[in-house]
Amino acid sequence: MRVRVRLFAMLRHYLPDVPLGSYAERDLPEGATVSDLLASLQVPEREARVVFVNGRARPPDWPLQPGDEVGIFPPIGGG
Amino acid sequence: MWILRLNMADRTYCLEEVPESLRNLGGRGVTSSIVHAEVPPLCHPLGPNNKLVFAPGIVTGTAAPSSGRISAGAKSPLTGGIKESNAGSSWGQHLAALQVKALVVEGQPSEKGHWVAHLTWDVPAGRPRVTFEPASEYVGKDLYEVFPALYKRYGAKVAVAGCGLAGEFGYANAGIVYNDMKDGPTRYSGRGGLGSVLASRGLKFIVIDALGAPGVTIADSSRFEQGRKMLVDALREHAITKPKGGLNTYGTAILINILNEAGGLPTRNFSSGRFEGAASTAGEAIFEGNKQRLGRELYNHACSPGCIIQCSNTWHRPDGSEHVSCVEYESSWALGANCGIDSLDDIAELIRLCNAYGLDTIETGGTLGVAMEAGVIPFGDGAAAIRLVQEMGQGTPLGRLLGSGTETVGRVYGVTRVPTVKGQSMPAYEPRAVKGIGITYATSTMGADHTAGYTIAPEILGVSGKLDPLSPEGKAALSRAFQATTAFIDSTGHCLFIAFAILDIASGFEGMVEECNGVLGTSWTNDDVVRIGAEILKKERAFNEAAGIGKEKDRMPEFMKYEPLPPHNQVFDVPDVALDSVYAEF
Numbered sequence: 001m002r003v004r005v006r007l008f009a010m011l012r013h014y015l016p017d018v019p020l021g022s023y024a025e026r027d028l029p030e031g032a033t034v035s036d037l038l039a040s041l042q043v044p045e046r047e048a049r050v051v052f053v054n055g056r057a058r059p060p061d062w063p064l065q066p067g068d069e070v071g072i073f074p075p076i077g078g079g
Numbered sequence: 080m081w082i083l084r085l086n087m088a089d090r091t092y093c094l095e096e097v098p099e100s101l102r103n104l105g106g107r108g109v110t111s112s113i114v115h116a117e118v119p120p121l122c123h124p125l126g127p128n129n130k131l132v133f134a135p136g137i138v139t140g141t142a143a144p145s146s147g148r149i150s151a152g153a154k155s156p157l158t159g160g161i162k163e164s165n166a167g168s169s170w171g172q173h174l175a176a177l178q179v180k181a182l183v184v185e186g187q188p189s190e191k192g193h194w195v196a197h198l199t200w201d202v203p204a205g206r207p208r209v210t211f212e213p214a215s216e217y218v219g220k221d222l223y224e225v226f227p228a229l230y231k232r233y234g235a236k237v238a239v240a241g242c243g244l245a246g247e248f249g250y251a252n253a254g255i256v257y258n259d260m261k262d263g264p265t266r267y268s269g270r271g272g273l274g275s276v277l278a279s280r281g282l283k284f285i286v287i288d289a290l291g292a293p294g295v296t297i298a299d300s301s302r303f304e305q306g307r308k309m310l311v312d313a314l315r316e317h318a319i320t321k322p323k324g325g326l327n328t329y330g331t332a333i334l335i336n337i338l339n340e341a342g343g344l345p346t347r348n349f350s351s352g353r354f355e356g357a358a359s360t361a362g363e364a365i366f367e368g369n370k371q372r373l374g375r376e377l378y379n380h381a382c383s384p385g386c387i388i389q390c391s392n393t394w395h396r397p398d399g400s401e402h403v404s405c406v407e408y409e410s411s412w413a414l415g416a417n418c419g420i421d422s423l424d425d426i427a428e429l430i431r432l433c434n435a436y437g438l439d440t441i442e443t444g445g446t447l448g449v450a451m452e453a454g455v456i457p458f459g460d461g462a463a464a465i466r467l468v469q470e471m472g473q474g475t476p477l478g479r480l481l482g483s484g485t486e487t488v489g490r491v492y493g494v495t496r497v498p499t500v501k502g503q504s505m506p507a508y509e510p511r512a513v514k515g516i517g518i519t520y521a522t523s524t525m526g527a528d529h530t531a532g533y534t535i536a537p538e539i540l541g542v543s544g545k546l547d548p549l550s551p552e553g554k555a556a557l558s559r560a561f562q563a564t565t566a567f568i569d570s571t572g573h574c575l576f577i578a579f580a581i582l583d584i585a586s587g588f589e590g591m592v593e594e595c596n597g598v599l600g601t602s603w604t605n606d607d608v609v610r611i612g613a614e615i616l617k618k619e620r621a622f623n624e625a626a627g628i629g630k631e632k633d634r635m636p637e638f639m640k641y642e643p644l645p646p647h648n649q650v651f652d653v654p655d656v657a658l659d660s661v662y663a664e665f
Contacts, residue, residue, distance in 0.1 A: 008336045009329055009363060010318075020367060021358025049318075050541045055342045055646055057545065071340035075318040077540055077579040078331030078362075078390070078408045079533060 001066035002027050005037065010074040014043050028064065035060040037070060049075040080180040080296075083207055085196055087280040088127070088186030090211040092196075097180045103599050105137035107163040108570035108615045109181050110152025114161055115618040117183075120625035124156035124272070125249055125279040127187040133174065133240070133285075134182070136572015140175025140295040141303070143594045144311050145574040147172050147383025149240075149257065155271035157251040157442070157484055158501045158526040160623040162271035165569055167382035168257030170238035170266075173287040174198075175572075176294045177207045188281040193218050193247075195284045197233065200292035207292075214283040218247060221435045221472075222256055222264035230262050233286045239264075241284035243437020246274035248474050250482030251502075252442040253278070256434070259382060259391070265404050266382055269439035270528065271503065272484075295598065303597020306590045310577065313587025314387055317580035319542070326390035326576065327379050329362030331408035334507070335416070336361045341539055341548060342646045343512035344412065345505070347419045347458050348448035349498040351645050352512045356421025360411050365392055368423060372399050380404075388576055394427040403431040409529075412507035413444020418451060418464055425461030429468055436472040438482070443468065445485035445504025453492035496638045501526035501628060510635060511644040511651050513538050515546070515554035518653055519562065522633045522661040524619035530575055532561035536582060543582035551653040559661045563612035570615065571595055613665050620662055633658050 004023035007015050018024045026040055034051050038044075038060070050057050052071040053064065064070070082095040101109055110132040122128035131153040138146045149171025155162035174182060177200055193214040201208040217225045222243045229239055238258055245253035253274030257266040277283075297303050314320045325333050338344040339357035346354040358364060369377045372395045381389045382405075393404040406427060414420060414429040433440045447464050450456065455477075456463035470478030480491060485504040489497030498505040503526025510517025515534030523531035534557050536542040546557070568575055571591060581587035592603050603611075623629070639651040 006340075008340075009325055009333055012363065020361075020364055050337065050539070050545075052340045055340060056549075057341070057539075057541070057547075071336070073337050073340075074325065075540070075542070076325040076329075076333045076337060077319040077536070077542060077576065078326060078334040079529060079535070079575065 001030055001064070003037065003064050003066070003068045003070055005041070005070045005072065007041070007043070008071065008073050009076050011043060011047060011072055014041050023069070032064050033060065034058055034062045034064065037064060038072070043072065047074050048072050080178045081207065082181045082183065083179045084183045084185060085209065085282070086186040087184060087188055087282055090194065092209040094206055101180060103601055104570055105139070106134050106148060106150040106165065106570040106572050107152070107566060108611070109134035110150045110163050111161060111615055111619050113181055113183060114152050114154065115622045118154050120154070120622055122154060124154045124159070125275060129154050129276055131184040131273060131276045131280065132181055134180065135171040135175035136570060137595050138598055139572030140172045141297065141598060142385065143307050143573070144314055145386045145388050145577055146572045147385060148572045148574060149174065150569060151255050151268040151273050153273055153276045154626070155273070156275050157272040158503050160501060160526065160626055160628045161524055161619045162273060163525065163569065164268035164270040164273055166257050166266045166268045167386065167574060168238065168259065168266040169383050170240045170257040170287060171572065172384065173238040173289040176289040176292040177287065178293060179207060184277065184280050184282055187279065192281045193283040194281055195286055196282060198285065198287045200289060202291045217283055219244065222437060223435050226258065226262060226264045229284060229286060234288065236290065237286050237288045239284055239286050242274035242278045243435065244472050244474070245437040245482060246278035248479060248482055249275045249279065251275065251484045251487070252439050252446070252482050253437055254439045256437050259404065260380060263404070265434050267439065269441065271525070274437050297598050298600030299597045303594055306593025306597055309586045309590025310581070310594065311387065313580040313584040313590065314577060317583060319579040320388045320576060323378060326388050329366050330379050330390050330392040330406065332365055332406055332411045333362035334408045335411060336363065337539060338508060341512060343509040343539065343548065344416050345498070345507060345509045346416045348417060348452045348496055349505070349509065350496065352509045353646055354416035357416060359421050360415040360423055360426060364423060365394060365406055369395050372397055386574065388574065390576065394423060402427045403434065406430060407440070409507050410440035413441050414447070414464070417444050417448045419458035420461045420464060422461050425465065428465055432465065432468045432472065438471060441506055442484055442504045445498060446481050446488050449485050449489045449492070449494050449497055450481065452496055453494050497636055499527060499636060501632050503527045508535055509644060511639055511649045512647055513548040514551045514653055515548070515557050517635060517651055518554050518558040518658060518661060521635050521658050522558065523562065524616060524623055530565065532558045532565055533575070533578065534558055534561055536578065542579055549647060549649055551657065554653065555657040555660045559664065560609065562616060563609045566612035566615040567608045570611070617665060630659050630662070
């Protein structure tokens, strides 16, 4: 299955060629989880503080569906 | 330490001993206590009976990290209630060095005039001294012109606070400006119209020269030093606050993408939680854009001496010249997504104009959003937005209307989608998509204010736990705890951003408390933090109730209860009884 993914802030260097705001596409086996996606991107799980799937924060064992849009963030803060 | 009172009715001053009731307070604790005790709650905010109070935090002026905050407080012309708005600037550190616990600006001249109060240290007398000097040459001018003139007149080492054209016009939107590290007019107690309270007392600037001043007295220096080290270690270790970490690299606008992803970035006057132009207005775009225009990576700078987080950025023009500092998250959002504007150059120009005139960027963006909703100019039209803000600086009839704030503009144009609480425009978090922050907006003594109880940390950022932002469950208690802790942090003089580190690293929290114990000679524990914060909130609440702002004003604007917000199609579904429990259960 194919999912769309964006990495933000300090994680951007794991997908250095993707322009700001654009999605990368990733092909994963059926039943793959957020964890599997992180592994395929070589993003260590400890660096991914919050992972959104279709706008909702999801845990590492969350099963992905074809067409899911995933946003991955390191620890960030501001205000 | 002293309470320094400037009586603007006859331009005299007096120094009082600090009463026991204020001895162990600082910052917001001091401003709110004095406003509560001395300002008639039903007075006109711009009339003779209001008072504007400045107070450095407990550790402001010491070597405590990221502690250069100054609190300003008064009855607000925007909300009609109590206001505390704090800023990072060397000005607060200078005031603390003069051993001033509170500077109270009171009275009103019978004839209109504009003055500079010049504060220095009287070495032989061993106390602060004040002279009043005419300021008419600084009136009616852009603050970017005025600040260099003030530094030329008073010397390179002074610190400056004051108001711009917005204050002179009496706008409910006028902030108080302070100098940044390059002596520019970019640091603000932005919220609540305090710049107009200053101007209405005939005071244009307060210039402090701390030469020869003794500095802050520390009761137990080894305890202070121990606490300071614990806090420094926490700030240097945490991924958000460490050097070249999130804030130092991308600034506060690092939040644009995550709120957009969560569907909580208010867009086009709070009509959607997602903005298609988010990525091009975010911290990553600022970092990349500067890199492209300067040919090198640029990390952020401090707003005040001694800050080790250093989150203030500078945006550069295509030719590499400085355009503005600083493009905060709130400013980038208010003048960007909230107006449908996706050009950082337009946003930067709008922020520059706010700095030049002395306007709060959040209230200005909220106002423009409602004006766009009303059809005054189209959403997304950056050039037209710039023209409207220029009118605010010119004081045209439309400019004056816009300067009166979001709620007034909504009323004048008959708009129902007006995102305010207690008259103050909402900041950059959609309460329908992040329920806890909505509870803070609704119940804060300040009107809609994210900093008053920043539940975003666990609801969005995964700091201090992880909670579902769409669920109202348990959020009243969460907001209450955050509001009380914040009132304490706002009293220490620390930047609220230390919270990211100290909520995750327990020794950092203890370090903050130990620093205070070191300065004051107290024996507070972590448990005292919420108790002291709650006492401050109760005074603020009592002032508001006496001003006619009771629990029936702790409500969200009605449209948020019936208009589902895309993409999650949520309404604000926190029951009134939960909102009422925030203060009922203190």
